[in-house]
Amino acid sequence: MTIKSIMAGATFAASLSTAAFAEDPTKVGFIYVGPVGDGGWTYEHDQGRLAVEEAFGDAVETVYVENVPEGADAERVLQQMALGGADLIFTTSFGYMDPTINVAEKFPDVKFEHATGYKQADNVSVYSARFYEGRAVQGHIAGHMTESNVIGYIGSFPIPEVIRGINSAYIHAKAVNPDVEFKVVWAYTWFDPAKEAEAATVLIEQGADVILQHTDSTAPQAAAQAAGNVVTFGQASDMAEFGPFPRVSSIIDNWGPYYVARTQAVMDGTWESTNTWDGIGAGMVGIGEITDAVPADVKASAEALRDSLASGEYHAFTGPLNKQDGTAWLAEGETADDGTLAGMNFYVEGLTGDIPQ
Amino acid sequence: MDWTAINPILLLASLMVAATPIILASVGELIVERAGVLNLGVEGMMITGAVCGFIVAVNTGSPVLGFIGAAIGGAMLSLLFGFLTQFLLSNQVATGLALTLFGLGLSALMGQSYIGIKAPDFPDWHIPLLGDIPVIGPIVFQHDPMVYVGLLLVVVVWAFLKYSRAGLILRAVGENHEAAHALGYHVVRVRMLAIMFGGACAGLGGAYLSLVRVPQWTEGMTAGAGWIALAIVVFASWKPLRLLLGAYLFGGVTVLQLNLQAAGMAIPVEYLSMSPYLATIAVLVIMRAGRAPGSLGQSFHASR
């Protein structure tokens, strides 16, 4: 981390003024929804930024603004960044979708890359990782590990990205443990350690002995550790400091290769608007080390699942699957198409509760 | 839905824990505002306390020293605010907001090498005899000491304002600083002490997050708790006991709504999520809004 984090806004402004270097390096901007020190989602994006700096050295200049609220503020920050001469801007949260599209319209020469959204434009690419593949592996392990058969799930916001993860984890937990039950709590925040800890504690008090989280801080890990006998998984980042127990594995976002490739494309003038959705196979999603707290046979079967997802021989959403209300969704052997997954707004059969609308 | 999934004892017990950081921060701000100073930097002082407390606790291995360090850290930051607003007569609102930004940045800088480290254990007190009472024992008498420090602080502040001469002078300074000066009281001195007390309390509240509730250091971990504390002071009409009610209500409904969600309550989650804010505002507003201290937010200079 750099000194920039002291006053992201102020130094950002300062870095704008020093932008006009003689050799004019390619300028790459990032806006983050949390602090780079969150140990999760934003931390991994910032690792991607550092990978870009390392790959190109003086040929690039990167700037970032952290803790940007989703909404009007994001639009303002984006606009400043574009005015400041950025050539390529990564907007790294779902809620930046409309601000990105709006600002991209005004700056046709600047390239934008929006993470986890679905709105594309001539100068806006979208990219995302198939986290649900990682969720499948987590669900598999969780189904084996639970003794109470209650698995707690901390959701952030009810968006397709999060719902896909819940469905995928549930399907694969159910596959190995038919009695498993999911309790979902929506925290309505990506990052609020106190609230996340609270949610984890509540789930544990209500009998969950495995906690899956789709929020960004490590607070639920700490809560599980305090409870003693609760299994967790690292989210977005490895969170290895909580291993080998309670954190038994993790999903790791690995944005570096993608960021480097896209920066290269801008330098070469070959950048085009694309829709990238890569998973374990392409390396955008990593499965963190499965610790020895997991029995060897479970570990082996989990790794087999991971490998089959990576090779593409198995799809995490393979029929037969019904929707929550019992209507048929996927027939035997049928796999879900990307369009449905991208806009997923329903639970699969067996999950209880409603998705907030 | 499954009511049996909710254990009322655990619910009430976690309510007390959830409310503690807000109680600590808001009781400090209450004193500051009763002295006529509006310090909007609670969030910044909280997070500075969180990181100071964490650093001290990790390095000494003692959570108690951590809390002391947090109180000192928060008070130091508030001194900056006090110097700017009381001696240089800067605008209190702007200075408070700047203090929050500064505190967030400063804490991120200080905490860089402490991300991902575990805090030393701060065990719960199992108070003998009282802790063994069924139902009430686990709810009230099996918490970490800071929960009781928070409660005690509210009672002490209440008694201080109501019964002590120093409390009377503090209220007088906040009510009408010109008159207090005319009677020979030291407005700026009283206010500086109040500001430091507020800073120390906010620091304790922040450290409670980083040492007990979460417990670890993460950038930006207060996530708006300081603003909630500020709001509760206003909604509690600057009265300590009402503040306690507000904080418990807020903490309680926060915990309750998560419990209801987990238990599969059929109420839309959006309503549950906004319920802590709505419930707190509704109750405290219904209890008749009080009057703000007369000189709140105004700069004082003896020559005027």
Next chain:
Amino acid sequence: MNQPLLALSGLTKAYPGVVANKDVSFEIAPGEVHALLGENGAGKSTLVKTIYGLVKPDSGTMTLNGAPYAPAEPRAARASGVAMVFQHFSLFDAMNVAENIALGMENPPPQREIAERVRAVSDQYGLPLDPSRIVGELSAGERQRVEIIRCLLQDPKLLIMDEPTSVLTPQEVDILFKTLRKLSAEGTAILYISHKLEEIRALCENATVLRLGQVVGTCDPRETSARDMAELMVGSALLVPERAARPTGETVLSLQGLSAKAPHRFGTALRDISIEVQKGEVLGIGGVAGNGQDELVAALSGEMRTAKGMVNYQGQSISQLGPNARRKLGLLTAPEERMGHAAAPDMSLTENAVLTATTRQKLANKGFVNWRKARSFAEEVISTFDVRTPGPQNAARSLSGGNLQKFVIGREIMQTPDVLVVNQPTWGVDASAAASIRQALLDLAAKGTAVICISQDLDELMEISDRFAALNEGRLSAPRPAQGLTVEEIGLMLGGAHDMEIAHVDA
């Protein structure tokens, strides 16, 4: 003569640019009621603040009972037996009477004991007061009682009173004087500051007159005429406003059943006010502060809207019109509070002129201010009303109270209103400036303008009014011709003594 209680010798205090006190010396004997006279800015406030320990003199000495006396702060002064009742009360609205009293004492006993002593003292001096009441809800007279009792509880040897009667009805003044005479008889010396010369003549045995920070004379007020004392204060002959007899014309403004709720918690509701105002007359409205003056001004100026038909201008209801619309019609208002209400303190006089005169003087064209015209209008006000300032570019804040008052009143008069409402036009203004403001109001009326003058200064109202009405708890009494009204009649119109009682003579 006995040893003096307090002796001042050569007190000098200078502030940057102004000498507030220069070589001031005089003595006060035990039990003496001593008047301190002077215009605004003569240095009276600085002098009493020095005695009370709020200001440190640059040079000079004080002795109290023969011992050197140099209080470092008010606490020290109180400990030595010096107490003070402030002009603008040093009270805390949100606290109760007992708490307010405790704050003014050095080692206050517990609240319960204070309450008992308050009852005892208030009974002894005929100043009834409930110790548990919240001060913000008290009338001005009651608030003053709080201040006085706070002083009396400390058995002061010297009681300083700064303009104590400005907020009292004549009956309340009588009671206050009885209390003060009783105190004096018991041996307490009183330093009495006022510019109401008749009061001083009735109460004081000695007077020291200050002008520009210096003692310019002493006299026995009981044997000196008010006019002589005034000339001593001002340093020149005083002009008494001339009043030309004039016929009154048709009705321009009529209030019909004007009622309005109190705009805030410590405000007053207006109750069924009906009156008609004719062209060319001066209607004086008296009343103790806080009886609806501010609310009445707001209802007249348009700051507070009222129900249709309550405020009528030349037969049309203007109840719903805002201030600018009313200005356009010819109804102008000069509110009481100069700083912040009548004028924006940090803006220049030109800008302040623009604020109210744009509509009538056409200082703006299509939304753009014509600054040249605005400046010449401000200059005109300054020269016509003898406002002492280097020029219209100066901030309103830089003017002394009297000068700014002349400016804000002059600003409205220069706009040739058909109806002019003024509230406390000479409050805190020195005698000569006050006289010129009053003269200007009379001249305006002579030209046919209807002037409504709201004031707490009864002498002023008697001097300029054709008719007099009193505001009491939001109600307006029926107007009576001013000529021939006695002080007692006025007092009763103002609501009598507000349940004060006269000191028990036997106590």
